[in-house]
Amino acid sequence: MAASTMNRRWFGVLGAALPLLLVPALAGADTLEGSIDGEERQWHILKADGRSTAEFSEHMPGMLGISVQGHAEESFAMQGTIAVTITLIDGEPVGGLEVSYFPEDGMFPMYTSAGESDWNLDAVEEDGDTAVVSGHFTGTLQRVESMRDEPDPDDTLAVELRFDVTAIRGE
Numbered sequence: 001m002a003a004s005t006m007n008r009r010w011f012g013v014l015g016a017a018l019p020l021l022l023v024p025a026l027a028g029a030d031t032l033e034g035s036i037d038g039e040e041r042q043w044h045i046l047k048a049d050g051r052s053t054a055e056f057s058e059h060m061p062g063m064l065g066i067s068v069q070g071h072a073e074e075s076f077a078m079q080g081t082i083a084v085t086i087t088l089i090d091g092e093p094v095g096g097l098e099v100s101y102f103p104e105d106g107m108f109p110m111y112t113s114a115g116e117s118d119w120n121l122d123a124v125e126e127d128g129d130t131a132v133v134s135g136h137f138t139g140t141l142q143r144v145e146s147m148r149d150e151p152d153p154d155d156t157l158a159v160e161l162r163f164d165v166t167a168i169r170g171e
Contacts, residue, residue, distance in 0.1 A: 032070035034161040043070025055170035114151035115140030134164035
């Protein structure tokens with residue numbers, strides 16, 4: 001993978017994970033559903049103090065960044081968290097959905113969507129300070145041991161996600 005692609009991917013992964021560390025742990029109504037290696041799961045969107053782990057922001061006119069993090073429990077914990085990051089330009093996805101899964105209670109090791117995938121993003125319905133984001137992702141996530149390492153195509157997880165969440169405008 002080219003260095004610029006890897007840098008962009010890490011920037012996206014770290015940008016998606018950073019709000020996980022900043023948002024107090026209170027449960028909201030939105031969830032992500034799907035499976036990891038055939039095991040059905042449900043993840044929870046956390047909300048508190050006008051913030052959410054489902055947020056969007058306008059990076060520049062016409063460019064929208066969307067970050068959705070789902071937690072395995074209705075409280076904050078890295079272990080079992082899944083994150084979906086999407087960038088839109090003029091309403092069209094750029095570069096696909098980036099999906100990351102954190103199997104342990106830390107940033108690494110983690111799994112990322114470097115493998116084959118099939119995904120669909122429905123039209124994002126932005127309405128002032130909220131945006132409805134829905135779609136699905138089916139693909140293979142590859143393990144990454146540390147920020148210095150490339151994804152390992154021999155250590156993978158099969159992931160299927162369905163999401164329909166209301167994202168809150170972030171700062």
